[in-house]
Amino acid sequence: MTIDSSTQVHAWLEPRADEMADLLTALVAHETENPPGRGLRDCARALSDAMTGLGLGGEIIGVPAVDAQEDPCIVRATVGSGAKTLYFHGHFDVVPVQDREQFTARRADGKIIGRGTADMKGGIVSMLYGAAAAKDLGLLGDGKIVIHLVCDEETGSVAGSGYLRQHGLIAPAAVAMVTAEPSAGTIWHAARGAVSLRVTVHGRAAHVGQANLGINSFQHMVRIAAPLEKYVRTMMDKHTAFAMDGNDARGSMVVVGGLSGGGSNFNVVPGTSWFTIDSRFNPEEDLEVELKNLTTIIENAADSIGAEVTVELTQFQPSASTDQHHPAGQALAHCVSRVVGAQPPFEMCAGILDTRWYAQLDIPAFGYGAGRLDVSHGPNEYVDEQKMRAAAAVYALYAGEMLR
Structure with a gap:
């Protein structure tokens, strides 16, 4: 009598529940806040050590820093030696905390x-244990899992995933890629693109007692930002054809003034002021066109009041999608249904995903993970332990499906 592979995978994972929890607790303690991107090398070493303990090997690849990153790097491992390649992709940087206590993980109520x-x-823990289960249970068939763990996904992945692409470390012939983003059991087969800008308004500083001699950059900034409100509403009303979570707005999202600043003191006319624009455009939109639309609105508003303005492009990342009916997508859905007992929906992620770096090479790429997007980045971020193990089982079975 042959034991079903899903039963074998569960039997391999369940006794390791405490191991998985302990590894996640240790990883949380590494304060890999990005920005600015600190503590990256130490976390990479912890990951490499954990991978070695699981028999996965692994190497740490140093990469050139972007902005203020401290010692950025990639952790890369190859599990198996067959001809086919399946990518497991993740990131170990996190967004800044609301409270330093968030770096001390707590176990409570599962x-x-x-x-x-x-x-x-x-998600990384799920992937590592999923890969280890696939290796130990002989599910790799005629293939291998290549694990990529990057350090800067939260700020665009240029240092990490960009390095992988630039140096030919992503094989275009790969059968698929999956990243353990917090999709809450949904399969994300599409993601938005991103355009981010920093707008600097130039004035002339002057003492408050001689304010007539200055040019108030803040007052100019307010008037330059105002016309963008109409653009925000217009893009929000342009709905995508992709299915999305019911809590997500289906229009493209644009945030004006997520960050802003300027001036030198309360009693000085501000000589320089600045604000940011951050967008998540649906795949139907042309990012070059929308970048031009944004800059035109800003420049026309500045010209109308005689203001001097500088527009800096800080992020330009394309959208990505894989047809949900692609065999690689259907295979992933089949593995999910074997583990959780229900067919998962395919949806578009409300944000951007590292799937784009693979999809641009025509590799079918998906986001699937146990975490929930609605708690990510927040003060009470958590992951359900049982679902973390279930995701690990999905990854192991997916390797068995794609590499046989």
Whole structure:
């Protein structure tokens, strides 16, 4: 009598529940806040050590820093030696905390609570144990899992995933890629693109007692930003054809003034002021066109009041999608249904995903993970332990499906 592979995988994973929780707790303690991107090398070493303990090997690849990143790097491992390649992809940087206590993970009521548990150190743990299960249970067939763990997904992945692409470390012939983003059991087969800008308004500083000699950059900034409100509403009303979570707005999202600043003191006319624009455009939109639309609105508003303005492009990342009916997508859905007992929906992620780096090479790429997007980045971020193990089982079975 042959034991079903899903039963074997569960039997391999369940006794390791405490191991998985302990590894996640240790990873949360590494304060890999990005920005600015600190503590990256130490976390990479912890990951490499954990991978070695699981028999996965692994190497740490140093990469050139972007902005203020401290010692950025990639952790890469190859599990198996067959001809086919399946990519497991993750990131170990996290967004800044609301409270430093978030770097001390807590186990409570079947959950692990702390920064990065959902997005996506918990996902990394699931992937590592899924890969180890596939290796130990002989599910790799005629293939191999290549694990990529990058350090800067939260700020665009240029240092990490960009390095992989630039140096030919992503094989275009790969059968598929999956990243353990917090999709809450949904399969994300599409993601938005991103355009981010920093707008600097130039004035002339002057003492408050001689304010007539200055040019108030803040007052100019307010008037330059105002016309963008109409653009925000217009893009929000342009709905995508992709299915999305019911809590997500289906229009493209644009945030004006997420960050802003300027001036030198309360009693000085501000000589320089600045604000940011951050967008998540649906795949139907042309990012070059929308970048031009944004800059035109800003420049026309500045010209109308005689203001000097500088527009800096800080992020330009394309959208990505894989047909949900692609055999690689259907295979992933089949593996999910074997583990959780229900067919998962295919949806578009409300944000951007590292799937784009693979999809641009025509590799079918998907986001699937145990974490929840609605708690990610928040003060009470958590991952459900049982779902973390279930995701690990999905990854192991997916390797068996794609590499046989």
